[in-house]
């Protein structure tokens with residue numbers, strides 16, 4: 001067996017069971033690119049500071065390039081006995097370039113190294129997720145653009161409430177996704193500080209330049225407190241919280257589309273390309289992708305809870321428990337990315353069933369609130385009058401616009417001929433005019449703003 005990089009004080013090697021239990025290479029190899037970036041910046045700084053020679057630096061940089069090439073070509077052998085990504089790469093570098101590689105870990109610990117890698121990895125992951133969010137926003141805005149003027153029932157308590165433009169509802173999701181991206185950007189700005197040089201926990205007496213490595217790696221600045229730098233994981237907690245909120249938003253879209261695709265609603269028809277069948281019921285066509293979006297939101301929330309529980313109760317500074325921070329993070333990122341991608345795919349593959357929706361619209365007295373506004377008398381009084389008008393409709397099995405003026409006047413003398421301009425869903429939508437409302441003009445403004453912001457060509 002090869003002696004461990006840390007093996008100096010040990011007489012016996014670890015048992016196979018311990019080795020298998022404590023390794024992280026099976027998952028942290030995902031950090032290889034960032035580990036190599038960090039090592040390059042560190043080696044360059046060590047040379048500039050006179051801690052290693054420039055020729056050692058050059059051997060290290062060349063060796064790391066070769067290792068990266070081998071990893072990407074699938075030629076690199078990841079070894080469990082070398083524990084994690086950091087020691088795998090360092091040991092392979094030593095195999096490759098010999099003595100100079102042994103100087104790379106000067107003024108560095110795996111504790112600051114792993115966090116440098118992890119922060120860089122999360123930074124890239126955030127950028128990828130934000131671009132998936134934009135992609136879904138674009139899909140939703142295009143869906144809105146393609147369905148101009150379509151009025152659907154708006155719901156509260158899943159009961160018919162007021163008529164709304166479909167575009168308005170779709171843009172509600174676009175707004176939510178925008179805040180989701182904003183949360184990720186906030187998190188990105190807060191995590192973009194460099195732990196490298198914090199070493200094990202206390203820093204070092206060697207003349208390193210932490211500002212140099214921080215800048216080389218695109219961080220805003222080095223982290224100010226070395227103990228904080230190696231112990232905290234609040235940046236991932238924040239990241240996974242933001243992902244959880246996205247997951248909850250997507251789950252709600254999922255639920256809505258699953259409902260809309262049901263026979264009972266029948267508002268949308270997903271195309272075959274985003275549907276799946278049943279192994280026993282020949283007639284079935286199910287919206288599985290959106291059901292899984294709803295379902296996978298549980299994983300993303302679970303990943304956050306795993307990490308919160310992991311960090312709770314740990315004394316400062318580094319504890320090996322913290323190695324468990326990576327799998328939930330990788331899982332959260334992979335899951336949320338898939339959820340965003342499939343939601344965009346689904347949005348591009350549904351059609352709205354205009355006939356079915358128009359047939360459904362008259363039911364539910366969606367224009368009742370507009371009628372109450374029409375009366376222009378104290379609202380509680382008009383609420384009561386319209387309530388009684390609805391009761392009359394229920395007894396006559398008709399809609400508000402079917403009541404005669406005489407029927408209405410019996411309930412209130414304020415009703416006049418122009419009342420019919422307020423009745424029916426189309427008229428009701430026309431009457432909305434407040435900022436942010438579902439009125440035609442307001443929605444058109446919203447849509448213009450989004451199309452411009454997302455650089456969508458409206459023609």
Ligand code: ARG
Nearest residue numbers: 024084110111114320322323
């Ligand atoms: N694989 C470890 C982790 O992810 C790296 C840090 C190990 N540090 C240590 N002192 N054992 O946390």
